[in-house]
Amino acid sequence: MVEVVDITPENIKEKGFFCMRSKPKSQGYQNKLSWLLNRFDEGLKLKIIEVDGQPKGFIEYIPIEYAWRAVQGENYLLIHCLWIVGRGKGNGYGSILLNECIEEARRLNKSGVALVTSSQTWLADKHFFVKHGFKSIDQAPPSFELLVMKFDDQADPKFSHGWDERIQNYRDGITIFRSDQCPYIDDAVKTIIEVASERNIPIRVIEYENSEDARYAPSANGIFNVIYNGKLLTYHPINKRELYKLLDQA
Template sequence: MELIDIHSDNVHEHGFFCMRSKPKSTGYRKKLAWLTERFKEGLHLKMVVDEGQPRGFIEYMPSEYNWRGISGANYIVIHCLWIVGKGKGKGYGSSLLQACIAHAKALNKSGVAMVTSSETWLSDKAFFLKHGFASIDAAPPSFELIVNRFDDQPPPAFNHGWEKRAEAYAEGLTVIRADQCPYFEEAVNTFREAAAERGIPFTLVDIDHCQDAQHGPSPYGVFHVLLNGSLLTYHPMSKRELHKRLDVHLLQHAGN
């Protein structure tokens, strides 16, 4: 097993794990451009490789420049920790997380933080609690802010006020997205097509700065889907699943 640090000098050689089989796709190219800028702000990406094959990765950066719905100083914020299915249970995730924690301590940070969720697309907190993290805040529908503190300095905090910020997108289906994940590009097309099939107005808003991610309409920061001013989901989904979600949402808000 080997941990490889991905940076601007070798990202074209190793890729960044996600969608590595489609380097010419729009989503991949947008993520690559996003990474290139974030490396300048202190982003780190480590990939675990075993038997010549990438098995997973961790992406993290200084809290001052993080792309989640939190604010804080002198912390490291993990954006993603992902191990592919067959690689689970082999210690890859623990190795990546411990490398991140060791790096944070070497940088004299006050700790490491992460936004988790019991729903899909974000990591669940259970794994991290075994590695010294503790939950310090929660936000609907299923988000938690967890931290591993090294000292007594104040930890990061959720930027609450999600519902108020969501109200600014009061008409139709609105997708707010950053280029932090290469899968968002295809997801946007799915939401756009579903809106057209329903006759619902569709709006796409691009997030170009970490401050906009930190103060978005959900703690995820980089992807929000809103229907008539309220959060519908924070993650990509199939068109079939989306239509079911739209049916439930519209029924619940009928007459409001």
């Protein structure tokens, strides 16, 4: 049986939030749990799709006014994450979850649904959403696109451009901008700190406390960005080998 489960403050400790569900005692998991509990009152929705009681994927979305992406807009829902894993792919589960979001946006009289995609990694690829009627309305370096499904003539959302100007403020060593929206960020930050220490690279970590901070991040992915000597090094968690390679190429 296929079932979509709404995650709430009342059932989140029982159901979890899908990511890192095998490591509920880890710092990243606990950070994300606290982050979610602070977001539900802002209208955040988290839905997990289960098959015979086994989780296969999830969708997380929030009113765009509270979105943790470098996006500006009014009266849209913005999808943070849509993820189907392993053998769950190819069964229509992603479409079920996406339709849940679209139908809720209509019930709430929103002007549409938006999300940030990337042709690289970590964020969703746009092709699935284009097949469901989304259109690309804005681009940002290095590989981001802002997609939207519109229901009315409300103004389009847009990226918070000005990336180069913001990045240039961080030209000395490594600067990490981080949040707790993704539970994998905690381990990623530890990895970067270790490598910086090994290479004697100055490093500092800047914590995003709210969605307004994320709205003016150094890249469109507001929740995690790594700047090295005034250039965007990565916007997603990477392992040590990948980090060494990026530093050598910078």
